[in-house]
Structure formats: structure tokens, C-alpha cells
Amino acid sequence: MRIDLGGEEVVLLPAGGALLPGHRALLVADLHLGKGAAFRAAGRAVPAGTSGETLERLSALLRAAPRDTDLWILGDLFHSPSGVTPELAGRWRGWREENPSTALHLVHGNHDRTLLDVAREWGCQVLAPPTRLGSLTLRHIPRERFDAGLADPGVAGHLHPVVRLREGRRSGFRLPCFWLRGPDLVLPALGAFVDGARLRAERDDRVFVPAGDQVLEVPPAQLPSSSRTG
């Protein structure tokens, strides 16, 4: 699915990233690496494997992207300091060896705040939000809908949007989604151990969901809106 954002072409990928072909940039958000370990350290028995899965997803996105694509992480690369274990560092090194030439940019998010040095150590260029890429601004926390005119479009993360699509009334399923909300395109969370937050669409919002190997736009009538219904 290709959309136009302030004159920039943006390709929404079913695996949860957005490609800016004009800038050779792959945008992802909310990896929350080490979240499982942080839980275990606090006595919550969450099995290992989720961070590995997250890095797997990242590799798959890069494999599908054109060569020499830069990776832009729009915040929350990490979850918390207690999750940054030697095991995670080892796994990251392994991932880095698979993708040695990819340039990494981290527009830091609220969870990264105390871990910026680790991110640098791990090879990321750490940038404070908002950061400009072409005509787009990149940030972690999206702006409120009317903070900026549509003339200043951007891409963000933080919200972990999911949309609940209903079939009739009983069943329904939740899908992580891209959410075009006011000036910002909000990316779905890439992390494998991350809760989604159900979005409530307003007029003029647009929502895109992965459907197999493509991305489809959800018809506005299907969207759970924040206006009163039934």
C-alpha cells in the first residue's frame, strides 16, 4: 500500500514497517527489546524468546527492503534498564552481524531515556525528536490532532495502535495497524511482546491493516469511532 504524505511516497509494509523509497529509509517503532527479561527480573514468569522474535521481524523487513536502506527506529528500542541483559546484547550483536552495513538511527522514545548510551554503544545514531527526513518530521510521541496543520506531516510511534474489526457483533479480531491521525502517521508496534491499544478513529483518520502479504485500508464505516453509536 502506497500513500502520499506531504508529497513523500510512503510504502506501508505488511510486516509493520514503512518504507520511504525517496530516502532509502525503513521506519519502524516500539521494539521494546528486553521486556521479557525485565519481567523475569521482577519475578513475572515470562518465557524467553520475544526479543529474538522482534529482531527476526526486523531482519525480515530489511531483507525485503532495497539494498542500502537505512533503518530509522522511532523510539522505544528498549523497554527498561533491567531488560538490557548480556543475553540481549549477544542477540543484538548476532543481529548486527547479519545486517552489518545498515545505518541505524534512533529517534529516542520515553522508554529509551536512560539507555541512550547503550543505544550508541550498540551502533545507533541517537537523535532527539523531532528529527527531519525530507519533508517529514520523525518523532516518538505523535502530536495531538490539531497541533499542526496537515502541511507539516510526520511519522511517529508510541501508541501501539490496533484496530478491532467486527464480523457481525460477537466475533471480531484485533490487528496492529497504521493509523493516519491528524498530521502524523502512527506506526504499529514492532515488538513481539507489546500490547496494542485499541484506536478510536475520528473524521478524516485513515487506518491500514496487514492482510496476508499486502496492506489494506479499513473502510471508514468499519472503524470504531469515538462518536457515539448504538
Added chain:
Amino acid sequence: MKDGRPRRDGPRHEPTARVEAWFASRGWAPFEYQRTVWAAHDDGDSGLIHVATGMGKTLAAAGGPVIQALTAGGADPQPPSASRTPGPGAGKGGVKLLWVTPLRALARDTVQSLQAFLVGVGLGWTVELRTGDVSSSVKGRQRRSPPDVLVTTPESLSLLLSYPEKGRTFGGLETVVVDEWHELLGGKRGTQTELGLSHLRAMRPDLRVWGLSATLGNLDQALKVLLGPEGGGRLVAGPPGGEVVVETLVPDTVIRFPWSGHLGLRLLPQVLEELERGGTSLLFTNTRAQAELWHQALLDARPQWSEVVALHHGSISAEARKSAEQGLSDGTLRCVVCTSSLDLGVDFQPVDRVLQVGSPKGVGRLLQRAGRSGHRPGAKRRVVCVPTHALELLEFAAARAAVEEGEVEPREAPTGPLDVLAQHVVTLALAGGISAEAVYQEARSTWSFRGLSREAWGWVLDFVVRGGPALQAYPRYRRLVMEDDDRLVPAGPAVTRSHRQAVGTIADEGTLSVRFLKGRRLGSVEEAFLSRLRPGDRFLFSGRVLELVRVKDMVAYVRRATRSGRTTVPRWAGGRLPLSSHLARWVAAGLAGDPRIQGPELDALEPLLDLQRRWSRLPGPERLVVEVARSREGHHAFLFTFLGRLAHEGLGALLAWRLSQIEPRTVGVALNDYGIELLSPDPFPEEASAWRSLLDPAGLEEDLPACLNAAEMARRRFRQIARVSGLVHPGPPGRSRSTKNLQASSGLLYDVLARYDPDNLLVDQAHREVLERELEATRLRDGLGALAQRELTVTHPPRFTPLAFPIWAERLQSQVSSESWLQRVQRMAESLEAAAGNPEAATGNPGAAAGKLRASATSVRGGEVGPDAD
């Protein structure tokens, strides 16, 4: 017991005489069962007392320990005074009598009645409360210098067992009383209590444990759950609580095509008439939403009653509840509209009359509610039933017959929930470490874990020590540490702190607190409801029409609504109780004309039953009726199986699945407590033999998980398990920085566990709980066995019959929004009514009306976000 102790039953036994004198001073005489309990306690026995509310159960249970203490010389030399200064012997040797009660509100009342009793007989024991409401400084003092009598909840008992001082607290414990055991028994709080008791017994092998219970269908089992399978114990029955009279407000006209949804407000004038007869009334409803609506309706009809009609349910603030309870005690209120929140024995004066809106769904519940009136021995307990649905007339008549026959439902204890055991192990380990083997032996002595295998126990130990069985699957897990192969200790102070905050098994439903802008708290509503409202929307809550101003940090700020407009009522989860199998059997018998079930209710229902007979057959305990019909919606099959809503959910899915195994087809399912509707574009079998094989109990165990979205149900079920086992923390999100990073939904955790540790026994437990607790697989299995014995008749009614119609309406409700549902059901009912009154029209196609209605409904389908069914 020592030899040479004074004989308590001799006429000169002074302590017993003192107790009897205190009874006499109040104008009472001890009941025979109270004397029996006192003597049994004196003999060192434990047991279970089952007695109706208001028959002196507190004194029955407290008398034994008090007489023992008086015998041992703990009495004040001086005549009793009301002074609260501890008398001689107080505060030494720790808690002597521990009183466990399910409700904090109950705990306060118990402290007061015990104090009055102790002062009255001149025993200088101190009585203190230990619940979540007590300040931490008081809790600390209680650990250093425990009172003689401690009144607490199962959760607080667990907490007490997590402190190193537990030896001082309970080292001198003689007796434990578990109040309202029937309430605890059926759930995980009961399991938690069992485990707590097993540890106390290990500390004090001669400990006596007495349970207090309402009447249950399985008292022998209730006794075993309380005392352990090898615990012996005595079952003591109190006096019968006086005759229960079940009456019904029978509407002037009974509609032949009944459907639920209008909440019975049609009978408001008759209810007002009842209330106007003076005195105090309790109006019980089955859901909190219904309580809010009735409260509002009463005030709309009688604005002058605003000071004397109160509301009481589990979501309004404790302050508002307390004030309603106080009003009941003072007799200053005319009526309290309430839910099961007043089922429990919160002590107040018996009321003059009890009204029950809607089916009580069980005989035990109706008896308990009836017991709120006329507490004098021998006095009649009257309950006036208000039907919200024509078929409830039958349920009331059936309940009356069951009451007369003395049949009450059993309550089953959960079997071996490992989440509760895991929590218990950590709790005990916090108190300076614990031997794993000792905990295993203690657990095995309980009813719930009597069959706990070494393998399952090994898994629990792995779970609390390593996170899971595979060592490398849970690196750097920190909760408990195992020393010397047996000793469990906490991995650090953070574990201790966070576990103590999380002790308990009550699932947090994700609620937001509701407050006025000025700050006063009104109660709590479910997040799911509030998330559908926008600022400016109005809703009925805590007896007021409120306007939502904003939601911030898990608080919904509201103001009194000034402008008029549409008002919604919050919907709370868990409102739909299934009809108990006992009552369902009586209802089926009533339909079949069992002479024990009769009364004005059945007379009023006669036109409905007559039509059912004319168009089809009446089902009953001997006959299973399958109605096969066709409409423009497709082919319908209605089965009247009378197994209750939950079992029908499993049965409906099973039938749909088995039908689609024979040949691929789509089958929709709808259900109520009485039966199931199957809907399909293809015709259903018409031979009885085909239905017989579809209903075959053989293969149920394999078919049931295959035909349900068991994974999705287990995922939902996991919420409580994750909470109890310590995977998620119960605190409100965002309360502190340190826990904010540890928030994850139980659904996400379920997914992660199912994927990365598929053999996790907690995942397995979620599946078992779905089968047993949500789908009532046992009931379904037994039910199918019983159905196989019934004669099976397939009929072809010309239109939806009076028994089929409500199920059809139920399905419709699950598909469309409430407004269009009301219109459509009303129109359908009118058209069927016309057909029933006009036999010629009845030969037409039953779907004629439905077909038309369906066309009008398509416009509201797409993207509909309707309210969830309550």
C-alpha cells in the same frame, strides 16, 4: 483434652451458666444446636454448622472458645463493664480465636457482635479487625502484640502468614471460624482459605475449625473441603428458619411471546403498591444495571421518596453502601434496591418484605434472599417475585415447589487450581523461608489438592523458582530461591513487597473509579463501558444521572447532569447467571404438568402453554422436543434441553460442529436457559434418530474442544490466572514508576506463554477452567446422558412457538443494536400474537414476518458497534 477438667454440661458448670445467663439477659435461650456446637468444641471437635440467617450462628461458633477460655480462668473477677481496656490474660499468647469472613463489611459487624458477647460474659478478650482497610501502623502493632480475637478475610489471613511473626501471632491459636463458607467454597477464595487452614493446622495440630454455612445441596462435601478429606468433623444443623412463602406479582395479561429486555418495569405499579404497605423492603435485582434502573424508576414514580429509597450494589462507593446498610439497621428506609451485594450476611434488622425482580436462577439464592425478612424463629419469610419475562412465572412456581421439597443446589469447589497454590507457596516463603516438602504435605491434606501429583508439584516449584520447567526458557528469573534442595526463600525484598500487594484471588475487572469534579468518590465502573462514552454523555450510576466530564489517570470525572438527553446504564460483566440444574429440572417438570408445581403463575401462563401445545408439544423431564421450522432467514431447529445457559453454549457449538461434520454447512447458534436455536441455510434432519446421534454423549470430550474457539475463551480466562499466579500485578496502571514498566495484558501473556512455553500448566489450567467453569462440561455430559433417556419428538410448528420465540429474540439481540432490536422483536411478537389469535393465519410461513424484519435490519449491520450483551 485434659482429664479432670470441669464438666461443662453439669448444671453447676459456671462458664456455661454465665453464657446462658447472658442469653437470658437479652431475653433469649440458647438453641439446642448452639449447645451441641459448644459441647463438640469442648470435645476438641471441628465441624460445619448450617443454619439460616439470623439464627444465632455467630454465637454458636463463638460460644465454644469463650466457654473454654472462661473455664481456663480468663474471666474478669468483676462484673462485666463496657470498658474496652483489655482484661487479664489479654494480649498474651497470640490470637486464640481467628474469625475468617468473606466481606470486609461483614467483618466490622462481627467485631461488634463478638465484643458485645465477650463483654457480656465478662471475658476480657480483645477483638480486633484485620482487613485491607486497617492502617499499616495498626497492622504492625497487631503483629507485635496480637489481639485475642482477630476478625479477618481470606486475603488478610494469607498476608499474616507471609510475615516472620506468624509464629507469635498464631502460636496459641485454638479455634478458627470460617463465616459464610458457602460463599467462599465455590471459588478460588475458598481454595486460598483451604491452604491457609492447612498451614495453621500444621502449626497447631489440635486446631479446631468451624465453618458457618447456609444450606447447600452438598454439605458433606462442604465439610470435607473445609477440614480436608481426612479431617472428619461434625455437621450440625440449626433450626429451620421458618416457613418460606414464595409469592408472585402476576401481571393482568401474560404475553404469549415473551422476551427479556424490558426489565420488568411493566409491574412497577404493583411493586409500588407492595412498598406502600409500609415498613422496610429489599428489592433484589440480578444485575447492577437493573438495580440502577429500578432505583431510578421508583424515584421517578415517587419523587417524595428520595430520602427513603436507597441503592446498594458492588460498584457504588463503600460510603454509600454503608449508609444504606445503616438505614436498614435504623429502619429509616422504605426500600433498598440491591443486588447480590446484600445476599451475604451483612447484619441488619430483618426487613418487612423482600421482593425479587427477575428469576433468582437458583433455589439457594431465593432462600437466602427470602431469609432477609422475618428473622424471628417460626416467623414466615415472605418473598414477592416480580417477573420480567412471562416464562419467569414458571420459574417462580418451580422455585416454590423446590423450596417446599427442601431441594437446594450444591456448590462445587474448584479442583487443584495451580495458580492459587503457586501464590500460596510464595506467600509462605516470605515469612523467613519455608520447607518445600512441608508445603507439599500441607497442600495434600486439603480437599482441593488431595490428588496433587509430584509432577504437578514439581512444576509449581519450577514456576516460582525458575519461572518455568525449561531452565533456559526463563533466564534471570527472580522470585524464590531454593536453598539446600528444600528451603524456599524470596529472591529479594522487591519480591516480598510486590507479592504482598498482590495476595488474593479476586480478579480485577479493569474498573475506573467515578468521582465528582469536586472530589467525592461515587464508586467504580468497568473500563469497557466507559471507553464507549464521550465527554458530555450521560449515564445512570449510583442512583444519579451523571454527565461525563473527562477521564484521567483511571478516574472518570463526572458532574450531575443538567441538560436532558439520552441516558445509558453501565453494563457490568458477569450479569448473566445460568439457571441452576436443579431449578431447570423443576421448570421442565412444571411444563410437563407435574402436580407439585402449581399456583396462579401457571394459571396465568396457560394461554402460552396452550399455544405451545397446539403448535408443537410441551417438553418436559420425559420428553425432548425438537422444533424444525423454515423462515426467510433459513432453516431453524429449536431444542428444549433445559441445561442452563452455560451448558447450552457448549451444546450449541457441539451440535453445530457435528452437523457440519456430516456435511459442510454453516450453522448459527442462539440459546437461553431453556433451549438452543440452530439456524442454517440448509435443512435440518427431521428423523428423531438423526437428532439422537447428534446428541450422543459419546465423544463429547474430544468434540467439545474441537468445536469451540477454546483458545480465545482460555485467553480470556487467563486474566484471573495471570493475576493469582503473579504474572500480572493487580495495582492500577501508572501508580508508580517501578511497576509501570511491568504492565502487560493477560491476553498478551497468554499468547507469549502458549507460543514459547506451550506445556505451561497455567495455560492448561485456563483450558480446564473454560471447560468446567464456563461451559459446565460436567453438567453437559450428565445432561446429554439424561437426554438420551428422554423420548424425542420432532415437530413442525407453523410459526415460532412461545418457547422458541425468546431464543430467536436472543439471537437477534446479539446481532443488532438495542434500539432496532426492540422494534423488530416487538413487531415479530405482534405478528405472532395475531397469528395465535387467528388460527387461519397460523398456517402461513413462520418466516413471513421475520423475513420482512430482516430486510429492515440490513441497514444497521455493517460496522455496527453495539453495546455488549449485559
